Amino acid sequence: MSRPVVRFALLVLGAQVVQQAVFSQTAILGVHLNALLTVVLCIAIAGGSQRGAIVGFSAGLLHDVFLTTPLGASALAYAIAGYVVGVISDGADELLWVSAALAALGSVVAVGTYLIVGARVAQLVVSFGDLTKAAVVIAVVNALVVPLIARRFRIREPIRREVVW
Amino acid sequence: MALARRTARTRPLIVLLVLVSITLVAIDQSGDDSPLHPIRSAFRDTFAAVGDGADNLWPFGDGEAVRRLQAENDQLRAQLGEANGRLAAMADTERERRELTALLELPTIDNAPKVIASVVKLGGSNFQATAELSKGSDSGIEVGMPVVTGEGLVGRVIQTSSTRSTVLLVTDATSNVSVRYVDAGDVGVAAGTGEGRELRGELIELSSAIKAGEVAVTSGLDGSLFPSGIPVVRVASTAAGRQDLRRDVRLEPIVDFDKLDNVAVVQWRA
Numbered sequence: 001m002s003r004p005v006v007r008f009a010l011l012v013l014g015a016q017v018v019q020q021a022v023f024s025q026t027a028i029l030g031v032h033l034n035a036l037l038t039v040v041l042c043i044a045i046a047g048g049s050q051r052g053a054i055v056g057f058s059a060g061l062l063h064d065v066f067l068t069t070p071l072g073a074s075a076l077a078y079a080i081a082g083y084v085v086g087v088i089s090d091g092a093d094e095l096l097w098v099s100a101a102l103a104a105l106g107s108v109v110a111v112g113t114y115l116i117v118g119a120r121v122a123q124l125v126v127s128f129g130d131l132t133k134a135a136v137v138i139a140v141v142n143a144l145v146v147p148l149i150a151r152r153f154r155i156r157e158p159i160r161r162e163v164v165w
Numbered sequence: 166m167a168l169a170r171r172t173a174r175t176r177p178l179i180v181l182l183v184l185v186s187i188t189l190v191a192i193d194q195s196g197d198d199s200p201l202h203p204i205r206s207a208f209r210d211t212f213a214a215v216g217d218g219a220d221n222l223w224p225f226g227d228g229e230a231v232r233r234l235q236a237e238n239d240q241l242r243a244q245l246g247e248a249n250g251r252l253a254a255m256a257d258t259e260r261e262r263r264e265l266t267a268l269l270e271l272p273t274i275d276n277a278p279k280v281i282a283s284v285v286k287l288g289g290s291n292f293q294a295t296a297e298l299s300k301g302s303d304s305g306i307e308v309g310m311p312v313v314t315g316e317g318l319v320g321r322v323i324q325t326s327s328t329r330s331t332v333l334l335v336t337d338a339t340s341n342v343s344v345r346y347v348d349a350g351d352v353g354v355a356a357g358t359g360e361g362r363e364l365r366g367e368l369i370e371l372s373s374a375i376k377a378g379e380v381a382v383t384s385g386l387d388g389s390l391f392p393s394g395i396p397v398v399r400v401a402s403t404a405a406g407r408q409d410l411r412r413d414v415r416l417e418p419i420v421d422f423d424k425l426d427n428v429a430v431v432q433w434r435a
Contacts, residue, residue, distance in 0.1 A: 016212070020212060020286075024286055024288070024289030024290075025286065025288075025289070027288070030360075030361070031291055032288070032289060032290065032291050048175075049175045049179075050174075050175045050178060053175065053178055053179050053182055054178070054182070056182075057182045057185070057186065060186075061189075062208075064205075065205050065208040065209055065212075066209065066212070066289075067290060067293075068290075068293060068295060068323055068324050068331055068333070070189070070190045070193040070194050070199075071189045071190070071192075071193040071199075071201050071205060072185075072186040072187065072188070072189030072190035072193060073186075073190055075182075075185075075186045075189065076182075076183060076186035076187065076190070079179065079182040079183065079186060080179070080183070083175070083179045083182075086175075087175075115292065117190060118292065121190055121194055122194075123339055124292050124293065124339070125338035125339050126292045126338070127338075127359070130291075130292070130359065134291045134292070
């Protein structure tokens with residue numbers, strides 16, 4: 001296995017342990033944070049759309065194991081979030097505020113997609129207020145945390161810009 | 166150009182991942198009967214073992230746990246004395262209840278075997294009110310079994326692995342329990358509205374004599390998910406509904422979910 005794959009696998013497993021041990025027991029304003037989503041967004045911003053989508057799918061699948069919603073619901077949500085954030089960050093400037101905005105966007109996409117799937121197939125009942133609160137809290141925390149962590153593991157392949165004469 | 170090429174290259178990948186995810190969701194919809202259940206169960210058990218090991222190594226947990234247990238012990242001693250007094254007065258009522266229940270042929274949990282388990286995780290999801298128990302299908306726990314404490318109904322099992330099970334609490338927004346109000350005698354539904362919130366009393370006529378403080382127990386009626394006679398909620402407030410001919414009843418759960426440590430899974434099937 002290549003080094004990035006091992007690195008990502010360890011990151012995702014570590015995030016799941018943190019999720020189980022810390023975040024599932026604690027909440028901010030009644031909202032549990034999501035360590036796996038944070039890792040996915042960091043990798044999407046630092047590594048691009050392909051890595052974002054693959055790591056998002058894998059992390060979501062692992063997260064699904066511990067939820068009562070069908071396997072694949074979080075995988076779908078995180079893969080889409082990782083892909084969307086990766087695609088936008090591929091062409092965006094590497095500024096802190098841009099990364100923060102992308103992290104917030106990715107959080108909202110992930111929470112929204114998960115709830116749409118959960119409501120359709122697992123009959124999850126969530127009020128608009130609860131949905132908004134969860135999305136806002138997770139988005140704000142990820143917007144603060146992700147840009148700082150993403151800078152630590154910059155793994156993006158350089159984009160070869162074509163020079164037009 | 167390079168960016169556009171890169172995006173075009175990853176598009177088939179995201180389409181593939183979306184299709185795989187949707188397929189997995191479709192296959193896994195049937196819960197514990199799903200072909201993916203053994204894989205899910207194996208992962209959960211492995212992580213549960215890791216979690217248990219980590220808990221034992223955690224250096225700060227014990228002191229806090231001892232203090233909490235001591236405080237709880239003092240409180241329990243005080244409650245025990247009070248309960249003993251009430252028990253004597255209730256003996257006659259209990260005998261009467263048993264006779265009536267037998268006459269109505271309602272199922273009860275009195276003689277059903279129980280599995281005692283501890284709560285290893287309460288909540289953990291932003292959108293469901295659940296608890297994870299320390300025992301699973303290896304101990305005889307099955308999906309649908311009621312979960313109780315000495316106080317009353319906690320919920321029902323919705324997912325199991327070999328060594329863990331997940332309980333949907335009565336406070337969850339998808340939980341509906343058929344209840345009978347013990348003083349007024351009305352039968353209604355205690356509907357959850359979300360973790361940490363009051364429940365909603367449904368199907369109560371305006372003319373009902375239900376009053377604040379009254380306890381409601383599981384009705385055990387035909388098709389009910391629970392046997393009869395388990396305390397579920399206490400009426401917090403009641404008022405005439407504004408929009409229809411029903412009473413607006415607010416209920417608080419009998420069980421204090423913040424202090425949930427040990428529970429009994431009743432091996433009873435609907």
